[in-house]
Structures are given as structure tokens and as C-alpha cells.
Amino acid sequence: MHHSSATKGFVETDNTELPIGGRAPLVLNMHRFGEVTHQVCRVAESKPPLAWYVAFVICLGMLGFLGICVTYLFFTGVGVWGLNNPVMWAYDITNFVFWVGIGHAGTLISAILFLFRQKWRTGINRFAEAMTIFAVICAGLFPGIHVGRVWLAYWLFPLPNSMDMWPQFRSPLLWDVFAVGTYFTVSLVFWYIGMVPDLATLRDRAKGKFQQFAYGLAAIGWRGSMRHWHRYEVAYLLLAALATPLVLSVHSVVSFDFAVSQVPGWHTTIFPPYFVAGAIFSGFAMVVSLAVPARELFGLKDLITLRHLDNMNKIILLTGCMVGYAYSMEFFIAWYSGAMYEKFAFVNRAFGQYWWAYWIMVSCNVITPQLFWFKKVRTSVPLMFILSIFVNVGMWFERFVIIVTSLANDFLPTSWDQFVPTWVDIGTMVGAFGLFGALFLLFCRYLPMIAIAEVKAVMPEANPHAHAHGAHAHHGGPQEGHGGHGVPSGAMPAFRDPRSSEGQP
Amino acid sequence: MSTLTAPNVDAPSATPSGAPYGLMAEFRTPAEIMDAAKRVHAAGYRYWDCHVPFPVHGLDKAMGVQRTILPVLVFGAGATGALVGFCLQAFTNAASFSIWALVWVTGYPFLISGKPLMSVPAWIPVIFELTVLVAALATAGLMLLMNDLPRLSHPLLANNRFRRASDDRFFVVIEARDPKFLRSKTEAFLKSLGPSHVEVVEDR
Structure with missing residues (x-):
């Protein structure tokens, strides 16, 4: 268990087993707060x-290719896409729904798991939140560019104008503007507020003048005052409580x-819960797809442990079952409703012209996650990476199937048509992944990828009522316990780390 | 002071005036700072604080910090957001009068999809989103405002040793403006708490 600093963070340790009479450690091979600081900050x-x-x-x-595709679109019109009548929505809205869905896992981790006091979220919440923000940026791109006359996109907002024209508030498309706009703003605020203490850490460690200035500006003068922390913790709880219904509302x-x-x-009527479950499903798959290479590359295996990945795979399994x-x-209700158009729409999905898309969706989203019943699969890093990619592909196809098959074959067979994507459709989709990847890589490079302060707070050493740790008890002898202080059961009063005897150098 | 300190972009160029900002004691564990905080609180100091790299559970209570009224204010903000959401939609989609909002604007009674003019159920999503938006912005904004942030400079941020407050050290700082502050006596008091280090923080 004792690694030299060169391999620290790069070696895989299985911490998925629950130790008898204790809690599984969330931070491996580290017992001092300074080690956590260093492990995260050295990446930046x-x-x-x-x-x-x-x-x-x-x-x-x-x-760059995205830029070319979008410029071509602006100068020519939405005809450069493979849209036709009746398929007037295809890749644009498929990508929009896909990216909004990806974002949902970040908010689930940062807000809902926080309310449920899931301490393991601290290892992954920061970059999952970053993923949310970049995914929502990608999502916002598509409705922005699909409006046709992009120079009139501001008509989406209720701005006073000389024509006295207002948006139509009974339309779900306008609800979308408010939902996604609010979601992006609140996620950004939540992410930034959570990052302020860690930006202060980077500021205090910065060597170069520019880094000191930039991180100093971003840390807005945070100095870890407990009076500040008190309001900060209340604010964080409030933001989590606000973001929880928000995230459920957005995909609804x-x-x-x-x-x-x-x-x-x-x-x-099943759509709202079904979309939310699918969103969390695809989002967690994306978190796994990002976390696996990130922890490998930047040596963060002691902080994003196998246990974190195992837990995420369990959520993928659960939401996969819901999907x-x-x-x-959907199929049952299509038959049970007795509505012939509804019945046809679903049979056509599975066996019509887009049967291949439907069966890609089913095999990736229904069959793939079932493998996560096996612990061997859940704890195998290469396997979970491959399966998470499958889920991402499957969830993209889910949106494609819903949108395109329903439009292509609607009420009147005379107006049926087929959608075939053009190179601009495909280029814009691929380009959005480039936008997402570039933003995420910049984040990994310059910002604290892991919530340093939060990770420290869930270390057993952070408990002020625990016995002082060996090397630090150099004065005043053993600390007396401050019993009866109302420590909640989650605050690890009885934690015994099996490795603590050998951990101190 | 030195180039190693945190950025201090609006610091005055004047040299320290002689009067210190306060005294700072450094501790190494959460248990130590918890104990120290209780004793500083019991000693009756008013202008003092603990600076810690993460929120130490129960330390605010030990310091005698009163619970913030932030949640009450945020509730008010959320209610405001809901009201704004309702009025915005009622005016723009169901009214025909004019109001002055920097310019004169007129509502438009939209009759669409057979819904009544005041179709509140269809307005719920936007009312909800604006409730959350205003409440969340108020949460973050008011928290920073009440904490006297953002701040571009602070005497503590110019102290080299203090830089570990965001890493692995726990500090108690008693300010010189405290009525009970007396440099020699306060220093002796801080030393009696068993810190690993005590030093004067210059005001600048």
C-alpha cells in the first residue's frame, strides 16, 4: 500500500469492499491534507x-470544422442540412437533446447526491459539473443555429421592441429557452461558487506573476474564514436544493x-420521467468516459478511486433499467391505447426504414448496462470505458429514433419522406464534440479538477473529534474528545482506517 | 510584500503604519483549532476569526457564530422571481395596455391553441424557472455580499505564512481593533492555546 511519490495516484487499488465495522476510504494512500492539495494542484x-x-x-x-459548417449554414440556410418536409427536425434537435442530457449527470452528482449526503460525490463532482457546463454550451449551440435567420435569434427573449411583438409563452419551445437558460446560469454559479476555495488554494501556491494575478482575481479574496464558510455552506446547500428540482424540470x-x-x-405522458432517466443514464456514461482517461493521465487514482467508478456504474445500471x-x-401503451397511428408509429420504429437505428438504441441502452450486474465488469476499468461509450452511442440514437422516425412517417402516407444526413449535419455533430473536448481539456489543464476542500472535509482526519494523528500530536498530549456535540451519524466518529498504523512516514 | 505573496492588485503603496492588523496563531489539526476556538470565544473576544482550508464540522458553533438569515432572504428572492414570471407572461400574452419600462411597451393578447388569455397552467414552467433563477442568483450574490467579498486585497493575504490556510494549516486571527486586544496579553493568550506558531499580521 505504500507507494513512492512517483507512482502515487497512478496505481489501481480495489477499495470496493466494505471493511468490517468501518467505512470504505474515499481517499487512498493519503493521510495529510497537504498531500491532497498537492495531488490536485500539480495537474494545473x-x-x-x-x-x-x-x-x-x-x-x-x-x-475548426464546426466553425466551417456553421458559417456555411449561416450564409446558405438550413437547406444545407438533410431536412425536408416532413422531417424538419433531425440532427440539430437530436444533438440538442443529447447534450442537454449529458449535462444532467453533473447536476445529479453535485446537487442530488449532496442532498442525499453521498460523500463519494466529492471526488467527481467538480469535473462532472464542468462537464455539465460544457455540455449545455454544446446544447445551446444547436437551437441557436437551427432558427434559420440567426440574426433574429434574440426574438426568443421577451425584449421590449418597437413592433410590440412578444414571445408566445404557451409554447414549450419558449419554456425550453427559459429552462435551458436557467439551467446554464445556475450550473455556472454553482460550479464557480464551489470552486472559489480551490481557486484560493491555487492562488496561494502560484509562483508566476500572471498565475498569481489570474487565480487571485478568480478567487475573489477568499481566505477560508470560518464565518465565511458558515454562510458558504448554507448557500451551497440552498443552491443544491434549488438545482435539484431544476435539473428534473429541464429535461421534462x-x-x-x-x-x-x-x-x-x-x-x-411518459416522456418527462423517461427523458430525465435517460439524461442521467447518458450523463453518467459520459462521466465514466471522461473520468477513466483523466484519472489515468493526471494520476488521480487515489482520489477518483475504483469505488467511485463502481458507484457510477451502479447508477448507470439503475437508470439503464428505467430506460x-x-x-x-411505450410499446405497451401504443397497443393498449387502441390508437392506430400510435400503434403504427411504434411498429414502424422497430421494423420500418429506421429499424437499424432502433436496434442500435435497444442493444446499447437496454442490453449493455445489464452487464453491470457483475462486479467484475463494474470494477474493470477498460470494460466500463467501452460500455460507457456504447451507452453514449445508444443514447444519441434514442433521440434520433424518437425525433426522426416519428416525423418521417406521420398521419398521411403521401407526405412520408426519408431523412438522410448531409456532410454538414455530420460535421456539425462531430464539431460539437470538438467544442466539448477542447473546453474540457482546458478545464483539466488550468482549473482544480477535484474539489480539494470538499475532499479534505470527508477525510477521516478532518473530524475534529477524532484522536490526533500520530505525527501531529507533538504537543499537549492526546486530545480529549468533545462528546455530545451532536455529530450526525455521517460524520465518521468511529472510523478506523486499517492502514493508519503504517501510513505515517 | 514579497513576490511570493498572493496578488494584491489594489494595495496602497504606503509602508505599514506600525499598527498591526492583528495576531495570528497557527494550528495543525482540526481538533486543535476546535479547542482553540472554544477558548478564544470563552475569553470574550469579538473581532476574531478562524481560517481553515475546509469547513471544520462544528467549528462555527464553537466560535459562537449565529446562524445566517440567508435562507429567509433567498425565499424572498424566489417569491419575487415567481411574481415576475407571472406578471411578465400575463402582460406580454394577455394584456393590451401600455406600461413604461424604460420605453413604452404594450402587451399583446395572444389567442392561441384555444387556451384562455390567462392560461396559468401553461405559464407554470416559466414561472418555475424564473423562481429558481432569481433564488439561485440571490443565494450566490447575497452570500458573497454578506461575506464582504469579492475583495482584491486583505492584510492576511499579504502574509506568507497565511498561504497555508488554503492548504493544510488552521489559523486563529484576533484583530487589533478588538476592545480586548492588547498585543502582549493577547500574544501570551494565543501561545497558551498550544499553537505551532504565533505571529503579528501587518496592516497594509
């Missing part, structure tokens, strides 16, 4: 590995874009 302070540069160049290339509102319409295959249930329930 030193030159990144070669793989970072390679990935960054690739992402910039994809981002996104699903209203479809559910409120009359199109067979869209007009279903599978929703697929079967």
Missing part, C-alpha cells in the same frame, strides 16, 4: 502529459417539446 501547475496536447490538437481541428421541459405536440410517437422499462411501456 505542471506541464500536461503528451496525450493532452494530442487530444487538444484533435479537438481544435474538430472545432425538453420532453414537452415533443409530448405537447400531436405527432404519434411524441404525444405521450428499458420506458421503452417497453
